[in-house]
Amino acid sequence: MLIMGIDPGIAISGYGLISCENSGCRILEYGVIKTSAGLETPQRLRQIHEGYLSLIERYKPDAVAIEELFFNKNAKTIITVGQARGAALLAAALSNIEVFEYTPLQVKQAVVGYGRADKHQVQQMIKIFFHLDELPKPDDAADALAVAVCHMNSYKLGKILYS
Numbered sequence: 001m002l003i004m005g006i007d008p009g010i011a012i013s014g015y016g017l018i019s020c021e022n023s024g025c026r027i028l029e030y031g032v033i034k035t036s037a038g039l040e041t042p043q044r045l046r047q048i049h050e051g052y053l054s055l056i057e058r059y060k061p062d063a064v065a066i067e068e069l070f071f072n073k074n075a076k077t078i079i080t081v082g083q084a085r086g087a088a089l090l091a092a093a094l095s096n097i098e099v100f101e102y103t104p105l106q107v108k109q110a111v112v113g114y115g116r117a118d119k120h121q122v123q124q125m126i127k128i129f130f131h132l133d134e135l136p137k138p139d140d141a142a143d144a145l146a147v148a149v150c151h152m153n154s155y156k157l158g159k160i161l162y163s
Helices: 041-059 075-094 104-111 119-129 139-161
Strands: 002-007 012-021 024-034 063-067 098-102
Touching (some): 002 041, 002 139, 063 139, 075 098, 098 104, 098 139, 104 139
Parallel strands (some): 063 098
Protein backbone atom coordinates (compact mmCIF):
# COMPACT_ATOMS: atom_id res chain seq x y z
CA MET A 1 0.00 0.00 0.00
CA LEU A 2 1.27 3.45 -0.91
CA ILE A 3 0.18 6.24 1.42
CA MET A 4 0.59 9.98 1.04
CA GLY A 5 0.59 11.86 4.33
CA ILE A 6 -0.14 15.59 4.37
CA ASP A 7 0.50 18.23 7.02
CA PRO A 8 -1.37 21.21 5.53
CA GLY A 9 -0.16 24.78 5.70
CA ILE A 10 -0.38 27.91 3.57
CA ALA A 11 3.31 28.90 3.69
CA ILE A 12 4.70 25.38 4.11
CA SER A 13 2.67 22.27 3.42
CA GLY A 14 4.40 19.00 4.30
CA TYR A 15 4.08 15.74 2.43
CA GLY A 16 5.42 12.24 2.91
CA LEU A 17 4.98 9.19 0.71
CA ILE A 18 5.49 5.77 2.22
CA SER A 19 5.17 2.28 0.80
CA CYS A 20 4.10 -0.44 3.19
CA GLU A 21 4.36 -4.16 2.49
CA ASN A 22 4.33 -7.18 4.78
CA SER A 23 8.07 -6.75 5.30
CA GLY A 24 7.65 -3.19 6.58
CA CYS A 25 7.47 0.40 5.39
CA ARG A 26 9.89 2.61 3.53
CA ILE A 27 9.92 6.25 2.58
CA LEU A 28 9.61 7.01 -1.12
CA GLU A 29 9.82 10.78 -0.79
CA TYR A 30 9.13 13.57 1.66
CA GLY A 31 9.37 17.31 1.57
CA VAL A 32 7.35 20.50 1.52
CA ILE A 33 5.42 22.66 -0.88
CA LYS A 34 6.34 26.28 -0.12
CA THR A 35 4.46 29.37 -1.16
CA SER A 36 5.63 32.95 -1.01
CA ALA A 37 4.01 35.36 1.43
CA GLY A 38 4.16 37.96 -1.35
CA LEU A 39 1.60 36.08 -3.43
CA GLU A 40 -2.13 36.54 -3.15
CA THR A 41 -3.96 33.69 -1.40
CA PRO A 42 -5.54 32.29 -4.60
CA GLN A 43 -2.09 31.93 -6.21
CA ARG A 44 -0.72 30.26 -3.08
CA LEU A 45 -3.63 27.81 -3.05
CA ARG A 46 -3.08 27.08 -6.73
CA GLN A 47 0.58 26.25 -6.06
CA ILE A 48 -0.39 23.91 -3.23
CA HIS A 49 -3.09 22.24 -5.32
CA GLU A 50 -0.80 21.81 -8.34
CA GLY A 51 2.02 20.53 -6.12
CA TYR A 52 -0.19 17.81 -4.66
CA LEU A 53 -1.65 16.92 -8.07
CA SER A 54 1.89 16.50 -9.42
CA LEU A 55 2.89 14.22 -6.53
CA ILE A 56 -0.30 12.19 -6.90
CA GLU A 57 0.24 11.79 -10.65
CA ARG A 58 3.86 10.72 -10.10
CA TYR A 59 3.31 8.22 -7.26
CA LYS A 60 -0.36 7.21 -7.61
CA PRO A 61 -0.96 6.64 -3.88
CA ASP A 62 -3.64 4.23 -2.71
CA ALA A 63 -4.70 6.59 0.06
CA VAL A 64 -4.18 10.13 1.26
CA ALA A 65 -3.99 10.77 5.00
CA ILE A 66 -4.28 14.37 6.11
CA GLU A 67 -4.09 16.07 9.46
CA GLU A 68 -7.30 17.70 10.65
CA LEU A 69 -7.26 21.30 11.82
CA PHE A 70 -6.70 22.02 15.46
CA PHE A 71 -8.19 25.00 17.28
CA ASN A 72 -6.05 28.07 17.01
CA LYS A 73 -6.72 31.37 18.75
CA ASN A 74 -5.74 33.20 15.57
CA ALA A 75 -8.81 33.00 13.29
CA LYS A 76 -6.85 34.19 10.24
CA THR A 77 -4.33 31.36 10.66
CA ILE A 78 -6.97 28.67 10.97
CA ILE A 79 -8.81 29.99 7.90
CA THR A 80 -5.71 30.05 5.69
CA VAL A 81 -4.59 26.60 6.87
CA GLY A 82 -8.13 25.37 6.21
CA GLN A 83 -7.95 26.76 2.69
CA ALA A 84 -4.59 25.03 2.10
CA ARG A 85 -6.07 21.83 3.46
CA GLY A 86 -8.94 22.22 1.00
CA ALA A 87 -6.52 22.58 -1.91
CA ALA A 88 -4.84 19.31 -0.90
CA LEU A 89 -8.19 17.55 -0.41
CA LEU A 90 -9.34 18.71 -3.84
CA ALA A 91 -6.21 17.25 -5.47
CA ALA A 92 -6.98 13.86 -3.89
CA ALA A 93 -10.70 14.04 -4.75
CA LEU A 94 -10.02 14.94 -8.38
CA SER A 95 -7.66 11.95 -8.55
CA ASN A 96 -10.31 9.63 -7.06
CA ILE A 97 -8.13 8.74 -4.08
CA GLU A 98 -9.75 7.95 -0.76
CA VAL A 99 -8.91 10.45 1.98
CA PHE A 100 -8.51 9.65 5.67
CA GLU A 101 -8.38 12.39 8.29
CA TYR A 102 -6.61 12.26 11.65
CA THR A 103 -6.38 14.73 14.51
CA PRO A 104 -2.94 15.85 15.70
CA LEU A 105 -3.65 13.90 18.91
CA GLN A 106 -4.31 10.68 16.95
CA VAL A 107 -1.13 11.14 14.90
CA LYS A 108 1.08 11.72 17.93
CA GLN A 109 -0.54 8.82 19.77
CA ALA A 110 0.08 6.49 16.80
CA VAL A 111 3.70 7.52 16.30
CA VAL A 112 5.00 8.43 19.76
CA GLY A 113 2.46 6.70 21.99
CA TYR A 114 1.66 10.00 23.68
CA GLY A 115 -0.90 12.44 22.27
CA ARG A 116 0.81 15.53 23.67
CA ALA A 117 4.26 14.77 22.21
CA ASP A 118 6.25 17.70 20.83
CA LYS A 119 7.56 18.07 17.28
CA HIS A 120 11.05 16.86 18.19
CA GLN A 121 9.65 13.64 19.67
CA VAL A 122 7.65 13.02 16.49
CA GLN A 123 10.77 13.61 14.35
CA GLN A 124 12.77 11.27 16.59
CA MET A 125 10.24 8.45 16.29
CA ILE A 126 9.99 8.86 12.50
CA LYS A 127 13.80 8.66 12.35
CA ILE A 128 13.75 5.43 14.37
CA PHE A 129 10.77 3.90 12.55
CA PHE A 130 12.31 4.38 9.11
CA HIS A 131 15.94 3.76 10.19
CA LEU A 132 17.06 7.20 9.03
CA ASP A 133 20.55 8.53 9.69
CA GLU A 134 19.23 11.93 10.74
CA LEU A 135 15.99 13.62 11.75
CA PRO A 136 13.65 14.25 8.84
CA LYS A 137 13.46 17.99 8.19
CA PRO A 138 11.70 20.30 8.04
CA ASP A 139 9.29 19.32 10.79
CA ASP A 140 6.32 19.84 8.42
CA ALA A 141 7.62 16.94 6.30
CA ALA A 142 8.24 14.83 9.42
CA ASP A 143 4.67 15.56 10.51
CA ALA A 144 3.38 14.45 7.10
CA LEU A 145 5.32 11.18 7.41
CA ALA A 146 3.78 10.76 10.86
CA VAL A 147 0.29 11.21 9.39
CA ALA A 148 1.08 8.50 6.83
CA VAL A 149 2.33 6.18 9.59
CA CYS A 150 -0.82 6.90 11.59
CA HIS A 151 -2.93 5.81 8.62
CA MET A 152 -0.81 2.70 8.09
CA ASN A 153 -1.39 1.73 11.73
CA SER A 154 -5.14 2.43 11.46
CA TYR A 155 -5.39 0.50 8.19
CA LYS A 156 -3.60 -2.54 9.65
CA LEU A 157 -5.77 -2.44 12.77
CA GLY A 158 -8.90 -2.25 10.59
CA LYS A 159 -7.80 -5.27 8.58
CA ILE A 160 -7.24 -7.25 11.80
CA LEU A 161 -10.56 -6.23 13.36
CA TYR A 162 -12.69 -6.74 10.26
CA SER A 163 -11.03 -9.81 8.76
